[in-house]
Amino acid sequence: MFAGIKSKLEKKRTLWSMETQDRIEQFAAMERSRSMKEMEKKQTQQSILNQEVSKYLQTVNPTFLLKPETHRALLNMFYARAEGTFNINLSMTKEMRKAYSFYHSELKVFIALLERKGFQLEGQEELFLQTFLTKLRENNYRLLSDSYGxxxxxxxxxxxxxxxxxxxxxxxxxxxxxxxxxxxxxxxxxxxxxxxxxxxxxxxxxxxxxxxxxxxxxxxxxxxxxxxxx
Incomplete structure (x- = not known):
């Protein structure tokens, strides 16, 4: 009798172990799939961003944004956009005022176009700014190198x-x-x-x-x- 009960328990333990292993493998497969989709999404977003920023910066050259205080102010404008708020500081420097004007007259339109093409700015503000400034810096260096030798x-x-x-x-x-x-x-x-x-x-x-x-x-x-x- 006890041998039969023991045998049944062993079978149940084996079954439970197999079911647990199956669940672990299913979860791992789901995580791999989720990670792959997330990676593909990021790659797509970065590809859109690289391509469109490169083209856009052939039409404008806002080098005043290369000043750290100015591009930090621009980043705050992005965050304010996501929150639906914006406060203007009346003591802004000349270059910060340029950044404010550029954002509202130019960059907002470009961002709207980017979003229409599939790039989502919200949550990726720093990625956008880093990509934008990197390309701007490259263009600026090449232009001035050509000018001054x-x-x-x-x-x-x-x-x-x-x-x-x-x-x-x-x-x-x-x-x-x-x-x-x-x-x-x-x-x-x-x-x-x-x-x-x-x-x-x-x-x-x-x-x-x-x-x-x-x-x-x-x-x-x-x-x-x-x-x-x-």
Whole structure:
């Protein structure tokens, strides 16, 4: 009798074990399927984003967004959009006001088009901004590299690079965010400096250097003007 009961219990345990194993395998299969679908969705979203941002940035060049404070403000605008709120800070800087105007006059329309094509901004605000800024930075670097060429020799010091930068680039734009971002990246590529400075700190150092050598820059500028006279 006891042997029969024991045998039945063993069979039930075996059955329970098999059922448990089946459930584990089913759950694992469901998780794999869910993960694959999630990965495919992310890849699709990133593909749409890469393609459309690349095309869009052939029509606009908002380099003022490369200033960290400005693109952080833009990210807050994205979050406010998702929440249906927006507060304007009357003490905004000039570049932040540019970002505000750009967002409302341009970027909102582009985002609406993106969403129509299948990209969902809500929940992916940081992904959008990172992709946008990366492509903007690449375009800006390529454009300014083409404009100014390789103007700093290898093995130059940082101060020599400062002097050549101020002497070479458009004087009205030398402290513009796109130019500063280009210059920092350029120095990294040249192995002249591995910048851990913020763009704000580099701007202050450049201004200090220019002010300290103001007379010398004026003399060199005059020399260049006179050399153009035949």
């Amino acid at each position: 390789d103007f700093v020799p290898d093995n130059a010091s940082v101060t020599e690079a400062f002097e050549l930068y101020i002497a070479t680039v458009d004087k009205d734009n030398k402290y513009e965010s796109g130019h500063l971002d280009f210059f920092a990246t350029y120095l990294n590529h040249k192995n002249i400096a591995d910048f851990t400075w913020t763009k704000g700190r580099m701007k202050r150092k450049l201004k200090h250097y220019e002010k300290s050598h103001k007379q010398e820059f004026k003399l060199k500028e005059l020399e260049r003007r006179l050399q153009k006279i035949s």
